[in-house]
Amino acid sequence: MSSTTFPNGQVLTSTALTQTRTENAFQLLTTAILGKDTDPNSAVRVSWPTGGAPGWEITDDVAFLKATISDDRVNRSRDRSQKNPVDSSLTETVTYLRVWKIDFLLYGPNSLDRATLIKSALLMDWTQTSLASSNLAIVLDVADPRRMPELFEGQWWERSDFSARFNELITETTTVPAIGSLKIDLYTEDTSVSQPVREITVTP
Amino acid sequence: MIDVSDILSDPDLCEPFEAQRSAGSFQAGRFVSTATPVPLYGSVQMADAKTLAQVPEGDRVTGARVFWSVSPMYETRTGSDEGLSDILIHHGVQYRVAKVWNWSDNGFFKAFAVRIKGS
Numbered sequence: 025m026s027s028t029t030f031p032n033g034q035v036l037t038s039t040a041l042t043q044t045r046t047e048n049a050f051q052l053l054t055t056a057i058l059g060k061d062t063d064p065n066s067a068v069r070v071s072w073p074t075g076g077a078p079g080w081e082i083t084d085d086v087a088f089l090k091a092t093i094s095d096d097r098v099n100r101s102r103d104r105s106q107k108n109p110v111d112s113s114l115t116e117t118v119t120y121l122r123v124w125k126i127d128f129l130l131y132g133p134n135s136l137d138r139a140t141l142i143k144s145a146l147l148m149d150w151t152q153t154s155l156a157s158s159n160l161a162i163v164l165d166v167a168d169p170r171r172m173p174e175l176f177e178g179q180w181w182e183r184s185d186f187s188a189r190f191n192e193l194i195t196e197t198t199t200v201p202a203i204g205s206l207k208i209d210l211y212t213e214d215t216s217v218s219q220p221v222r223e224i225t226v227t228p
Numbered sequence: 229m230i231d232v233s234d235i236l237s238d239p240d241l242c243e244p245f246e247a248q249r250s251a252g253s254f255q256a257g258r259f260v261s262t263a264t265p266v267p268l269y270g271s272v273q274m275a276d277a278k279t280l281a282q283v284p285e286g287d288r289v290t291g292a293r294v295f296w297s298v299s300p301m302y303e304t305r306t307g308s309d310e311g312l313s314d315i316l317i318h319h320g321v322q323y324r325v326a327k328v329w330n331w332s333d334n335g336f337f338k339a340f341a342v343r344i345k346g347s
Contacts, residue, residue, distance in 0.1 A: 051257040066254035076313065077259035078306045089257070 038196045039159060040122065046091045049158045050126055054087060056154075057145040058138060071129070082181050085132030087142075094125035094189055112204040118196045124160070127187045130169075136184040139169035146188055155190065163189040233298045233335030236270050244269050247301060248315040248322075261312055270297030272318050275340060291343040293323050301339040303328050316341050 027037045047070045054068045071090045080086045098121045107115040130139045145151050146162055169186040205227040209220035245268050252261025276292035295316055303325050304313045313325040323341035
């Protein structure tokens with residue numbers, strides 16, 4: 025949950041996942057999918073390390089994750105609601121969907137089998153429950169893994185890739201100024217401004 | 229084999245520089261390393277001059293150096309000695325090792341390193 029204060033004093037609070045939190049969530053989940061014997065630290069790696077990272081051997085089964093935002097029309101809709109005003113302000117809540125595209129890149133002699141396993145597991149209940157705790161839900165249209173061995177230093181390295189998309193439900197709340205009450209003074213033609221004949225206060 | 233390491237001890241040709249040598253391991257899918265300063269001595273030559281690239285977002289500067297030393301310098305390595313490429317510091321500017329020529333049979337190592345921002 026992030027919070028930003030604007031120059032006008034308004035505070036925007038958002039549940040939007042950061043890049044790192046999204047990567048961490050999928051690193052953890054993918055490691056779990058690959059089974060109990062999977063090394064939790066190095067078997068599933070996050071792509072684009074800032075300062076680089078050591079590589080791997082042709083015999084190593086290693087998965088890499090790329091998390092990017094995918095543009096989608098579902099992202100255009102915004103649901104807005106307001107809560108009761110308190111102290112001349114009210115809370116506006118905006119909810120919308122954002123779409124993450126996760127690229128699963130698998131290297132190693134078992135890369136195709138492991139890619140197939142990850143895809144199957146992503147459609148299971150327990151993984152969806154896990155993702156739901158991060159406000160994520162899989163978009164069920166997932167293409168099959170594609171085998172694409174890579175020539176590197178005189179050898180063909182096994183590689184299989186696939187991608188999946190996930191909807192993230194984002195909730196943003198903002199406190200906005202609101203009219204807390206309305207005072208209406210009634211006058212006749214003969215009364216002065218300081219002496220209304222009737223005062224009415226309207227409150228929500 | 230001709231051993232030319234004496235040349236790389238000649239103060240007329242050489243100067244001190246430093247390597248930040250990293251070692252580490254993967255933690256939850258990310259490589260986490262710590263760097264240790266290693267003093268080196270050798271010859272530093274310009275491979276690519278400090279070059280200005282003007283892009284719409286601002287100015288970006290690139291450059292490269294070749295380092296010669298009797299001491300080893302390392303690229304990113306895997307295995308039991310896992311670590312990232314040495315960061316070589318010359319005149320306060322950091323260069324990341326991109327290529328190493330191991331001429332240890334002739335008494336020296338040569339490294340090509342590219343400037344990295346951070347100095």
